[in-house]
Amino acid sequence: MSLTRVQRAAQVAGRSMAGRNTPFIYNEWYVVALSREIDRELMARTVLDRQLVLFRKEDGTPVALDNRCGHRSFPLSRSALEGDTVVCGYHGLRYDENGQCVEVPSQCSCAGISIRSYPLHQQGPVVWIWMGEPEEADISKIPAMPMLEEGWVTSEDYMPLKASYVYLHENLLDLTHLSFLHAKTFGTPDYAKADFDTDIGDGRFLLKRYVVPTRLPPVWAKPTGLEGKDAARITTSDFVSPALHIVHAQFYDISLDESERPDQRIKTAHIPTPETGTSTHYFVVHGRNFALEENEVTDxxxxxxxxAFDEDVVGLEAQEELLAARHEDDDFFEISLSADAASVAMRRYLKRRAEDEAVVREAKKKPVSVKPAAASA
Amino acid sequence: MSLTRVQRAAQVAGRSMAGRNTPFIYNEWYVVALSREIDRELMARTVLDRQLVLFRKEDGTPVALDNRCGHRSFPLSRSALEGDTVVCGYHGLRYDENGQCVEVPSQCSCAGISIRSYPLHQQGPVVWIWMGEPEEADISKIPAMPMLEEGWVTSEDYMPLKASYVYLHENLLDLTHLSFLHAKTFGTPDYAKADFDTDIGDGRFLLKRYVVPTRLPPVWAKPTGLEGKDAARITTSDFVSPALHIVHAQFYDISLDESERPDQRIKTAHIPTPETGTSTHYFVVHGRNFALEENEVTDxxxxxxxxAFDEDVVGLEAQEELLAARHEDDDFFEISLSADAASVAMRRYLKRRAEDEAVVREAKKKPVSVKPAAASA
Amino acid sequence: MSLTRVQRAAQVAGRSMAGRNTPFIYNEWYVVALSREIDRELMARTVLDRQLVLFRKEDGTPVALDNRCGHRSFPLSRSALEGDTVVCGYHGLRYDENGQCVEVPSQCSCAGISIRSYPLHQQGPVVWIWMGEPEEADISKIPAMPMLEEGWVTSEDYMPLKASYVYLHENLLDLTHLSFLHAKTFGTPDYAKADFDTDIGDGRFLLKRYVVPTRLPPVWAKPTGLEGKDAARITTSDFVSPALHIVHAQFYDISLDESERPDQRIKTAHIPTPETGTSTHYFVVHGRNFALEENEVTDxxxxxxxxAFDEDVVGLEAQEELLAARHEDDDFFEISLSADAASVAMRRYLKRRAEDEAVVREAKKKPVSVKPAAASA
Structure with a gap:
């Protein structure tokens, strides 16, 4: 099919943007599970297309191992947890928390058998995992979650999403969709046309939107007491890392002087952990800095x-279904708008990161044999 | 596996016949929907592996657009129809009937955004679509449907078919299968052995079968009053285009002189529109030229x-399931019978058409750079 | 991912072992069905990825043909059995037991049409099929099933298994898994640590395990009268052919002198017939040489x-699901234990057999044209 000039330009631009076929970025901390999901039951979870088994030791420390027994690929998630060890349900190989085999029932020696274990770090309601190069694991690189600091109250949740994590980041980085996809929940018609600033950094992408004056939807109006008032709703979408996106919002009565306004803010961590190329573990940690004692407000x-976030899941899955059913790729394009500047930069960043890592992985596989240069005559 | 001489010859002959892996023919008018299927609800339909959205304008004109929003691939079929425009359910881009974007809520300009629209033409109970080269769309090339002319009464229907359109054409072009696949409905045992004429043209393939004398099955005997009589049943299978197959039949009491026979004919348009390589939208428009006022005859x-046609669907889907489950192709063959002459010619024609188009498409993609010949010394 | 030295060595060793991607071995007799499964109803069954139709002739002889009509690929299993012939449900082609077409309703001649028929041989409760080179079919090569001899009583069954037949053989050849996978049925904790002998031949692989003294699980203790006694349980896993695995076991009260012990043995034929690369028809014929008249013992x-065997099915399917979901293969390895020596040899044998056959098949496809060597100057 022949494309218009605009379509063709969009197609070319799109080639440098991450999408559902882009390789994963391994050298990042990702959230592997909500803290409350991991307990003394062996639990299977796939992250970055890798099958893991998760459990807690008797002292409460979380553990992640490859789910595949190193002997004959039996899933350890269908095995037995005995003390701090996992005993394979097929031939009884016993692994410790480091993935080291410590017993083979049918022989004396364990013969150096091991499977990979992954560094974990529990941060309040979530557990982070490092699946990149082992020597680069560094918990100081785990991104901060400001809603977990003192003076905030939070709740958390999890939704499976049958779509690429790339498009969830994109969804979050341009909230003009609130007027349409969320028209029945927390979107308002003025959202899409509101002023915004974009801040594009190296690996940090922000979009701040000023919906002023507006009327708040119930989710914000009720807890803030701003029902029926002309209010400001100032929202910042903040791509912190491939694994973390925070949406910050503040609300106030615009008839009040700045000094009179109560400090009412919310911060929502949207945490998209790739399961496969086209599915994502979508974790949410939502916090507010007001009405801290009121559980009914939390609920x-x-x-x-x-x-509202379920509307995103439904929408992103509809987009993914359409993309998955496509057969021709000659005529694929995505035309970007001015509100997409941060999103486009973010998707380029994800693609560059993924490709850079892939180059390093390939280079490690094929050791270059360097020949000394022949002396020239 | 080693093949017999006959099997080997069939294998070689089969290579020039269209099948479930043959590319589509784009430069044809296809029926996209029954007229009554398209209304003021946005409707998704895949044709030739391309995802479309269909709707009617306020004045009743049908419209077909790519179902993919040009911005971020949201399905327009899950969006909103406002007047004669479609407003994307994700970020609110508004498209007119020509696929031109006429509003982007988050910015002033529409920046030349557009998606493809497809020429449609409503012809009584069906709506035709042109998905080929836009400059070749010509409604005069829409094949005639004689049962829609005056003096005929019709009814129409639609069945999804999980099989290639090629095999539905083939099914229709050799009705010897009536004695077997349709033994319980409108087939009779004498059908398979009846005399026939074949007429093979350039893109037109006919097979006329004379079942004389015969006893008619209820579907024909009751309305014609020929129950219990020795009758003639003369049927012509007529491949009109890749998108249209008409079965003409006439019935008469063979004890009557030609001049005494009432003119009792039926014409059934079988309309196989490829959805994917292995699924087909099967539309039917059935007409008769007698008992015009009798609704109960129509029903x-x-x-x-x-x-009866549902038996074809079941049979073709059984054939497709068997073909889909095959793993080796070295030993695939289809032995053709004398009754298949028209069908074989038809399948060669479909393959040639598809390949010729594919050559043109490829040529358009890769512009040949012609180098001036170097002057020879 | 980087592997340890042990993992890397296992990866290299694994390359010569059959697995779920290894081609089939055709030149073997396989069990196609239990004798009681084949009757006067046409029955579809896929073996070695080939779709077959099975039935019995009026005299009771079983017949296997390709399920695909040679004309237009209609499944004969959805056709009609008339006497000893199959009449295609589409256009009525009639095939005899040899796959020879003996009637084409729409024409006089059958034009040499045929489909492949397969040699079958009924051996008591099972029917064997030869799907290899036709000239090599030789019923003397059908492996013996000693539990079908006089002095034994048997029962048989069938389970579909969604896993490769290779891993079922492997499961059977190392019964240390009884202590884990079968802990709730016929395994005991001492099984995995018991002494064993390995006997590796050319295409015959045995592992004999001595669990002495032990307490027998109910399945063996009750019929032998050894409940609550210190008993010997001596089990031999015997890979007879790619199509047959026999487990022999004997049981006795260790307080008795050898001369006093009743001869109480069981022999179970485990018969894994590949359906596809990752699914298997799992037939079982179980026999014992004692309590011959007691039907309740049989039941x-x-x-x-x-x-117990259902636990194997569940376990092997869990292993297959894990393997099927893997995306990277760079880091796949299977570390073998000393108890795996017979199993590793067996998997190498299966791979070598499959590859040798594939070479012969390819060679037959491409006739080598030998050029006379040019005379050197």
Missing amino acids: FMHEQLMA | FMHEQLMA | FMHEQLMA
């Missing part, structure tokens, strides 16, 4: 927000 | 015919 | 054993 906000 | 025939 | 053992 109300949580319920309202999850209903 | 009776329609019900009986659809039950 | 009891059969029920207990099938419950």
Whole structure:
């Protein structure tokens, strides 16, 4: 099919943007599970297309191992947890928390058998995992989650998403979709046309949107007491890392002087962990810095927000279904708008990171044999 | 596996015949939907592996656009129809009937954004679509449907078919299968052995079968009053285009002189529109030139015919399931019979058409750079 | 991912072992069905990825043909059995038991049409099929099933298994898994640590395990009268052919002198017939040489054993699911234990057989044109 000039330009530009076929970025900390998901039951979870088994030791420390027994590939998630060891349900090989085999029932020696274990770090309601180069694991690189600091109250949740994590980041980085995809929940018609600033850094991408004046939807109006008032709703989408996206919002009555305004803010961590190329573990940690003692506010906000985020899941899955059903790729293009500047930069960044890593991986596989240069005559 | 001489010859002959792996023919008018299927609800339909959205304008004109929003690939079929425009359910881009974007809520300009629209033409109970080269769209090339002319009464229907359109054409072009696949509905044992003429043209393939004398099955005997009589049943399978197959039949009491016979004919348009390589939208428009005012005859025939055509669907899907499950192709062959002459010619024609188009498409993609010949010394 | 030295060595060793991607071995007799499965109903079954139709002639002889009509690939299993012939449900081609077409309703001649028929041989409760080179079919090569001899009583069953037949053989050849996978049925904790002998021949692989003294599980203790006694349980896993694995076991009270011990043995034929690369028809014929007249013993053992073998099915399917979901193969390895020596030799044998056959098949496809060597100057 022949494309228009605009379509053709979009096609060319799109080639440098990450999408559903882009390789994973391994050298990042990702959230592997909510803390409360991991317990003394062996649990299977796939992250970055790798099958893991998760459990907690008797002292509560979380552990992640490859789910595949090194002997004959039996899933350890269908095996037995005995003390701090996992005993394979097929031939009884016993692994410790480091993936080291410590017993083979049918012989004396364990013969150096081991499977990979992954560094984990629990940070309040979530557990982070490092699946990149082992020597580069560094917990100081785990991104901060400001809603977990003092003075905030949080709730958390998990949704499976049958779509690439790339498009969830994109969804979050341009909230003009609130007026359409979320028209029935927390979007308002003025959202899409509001002013915005974009801040594009090296691996950090922000978009700040000023919806002023506006009327707040119930999820924000009720807890803040701003129902029926002309309010400001100032929202910042903040891509912190491939594994973390934070949406910051503040609300106030615009008839009040700046000094009179109560400090009412929310911060929502949207945490997209790739499961496969086209599916994502979508974790959410939502926090606010007001009405800290009111559990019914927590419950109300949580319920309202999850209903809205479910609209994103439905929408992103509809987009993924359409993309998955396509057969021709000659005529694929995505035309970007001015509101997409941060998103486009973010997708280029994800692609560059993924490709850079792939180059390093390939280079490690094929050791270059360097020949000394022949002396020239 | 080693093949017999006959099997080997069939294998070689089969290579020039279209099948489930043959590319589509784009430069044809296809039926995209029954007229009554398209209304003021946005409707998704895949044709020639391309995802479309269909709707009617306020004045009733049908419209077909690519179902993919040009911005971020959201399905327009899951969006909103406002007046004669479609508003994307994700970020609110608004498209007119020509696929031109006429509003982007988050910015002033529409920046030349557009998606493809497809010429449609409503012809009574069906709507045709042109998905080929835009400059070659010509409604005068839409094949005639004689049962839509005056003096005929029709009914229409639609069945999804999980098999290639090629095999539906083949099914229709050799009706010897009536004695077997349709033994319980409108087939009779004498059908397979009846005399026939074949007429092979350039893109037109006919097979006329004379079942004389015979006893008619209820679907024909009841409305014609020929129950219990020795009758003639003369049927012509007529491949009109890759998108249209018409079966013409006439019936008469063979004890009557030619001049005394009432003119009782039926014409059934079988309309196989490829959805994917292995699935087909199977539309039917059935007409008769007698008992024009009798609605109960229409209902009776329609019900009986659809039950018979459903046997074709079941049979073709069984054939497709078998073909889909095959793993070796070294030993695939289809031995053709004398009754298949028209069908074989038809399948060669479909393959040639598809390949010729593919050559043109490839040539357009890779512009040949011609180098001036170097002057020879 | 970087591997340890042990993992890397295992990876290299694994390359010569058959697995789920290894081609089939055709030149073997396989069990196609239990004798009681084949009757006067046409039955579809896929073996070695080939779709077959099975039935019995009026005289009771079993027949296997390709399930694909040679004309237009209609499944004969959805056709009609008339006497000893199959009449295609589409256009009525009639095939005899040799796959020879003996009637084409729409024409006089059958034009040499045929489909492949396969030699079958019924051996008591099972029917064997030869799908290899036709000239090599030789029923004297059908492996013996000693539990079908006089003095034994048997029962048989069938389970579909969604895993490669290779891993079922492997499962059977190392019964240390009884202590884990079968802990709740017929395994005991001492099984995995018991002494064993390995006997590796050319295409015959045995592993004999001595669990002495032990307490027998109910399936063996009850029928032998050894409940609550210190008993010997001596089991031999015997890979007879790619199509047959026999497990022999004997049981006795160790307080008795050898001369006093009743001869109480069981022999179970485990018959893994590949359906596709990752699915298997798992037939079982179980026999014992004692309590021959006691039907309730037969029923009891059969029920207990099938419950245990179902644990193998569940376990092998869990292993297959894990393997099927893997995306990277760079880091695949299977570390073998000393108890795997017979199994590793067996998997190498299966791979070599499969590859040798593939070479012969390819050679037959491409006739080598030998050029006379040019005379050197």
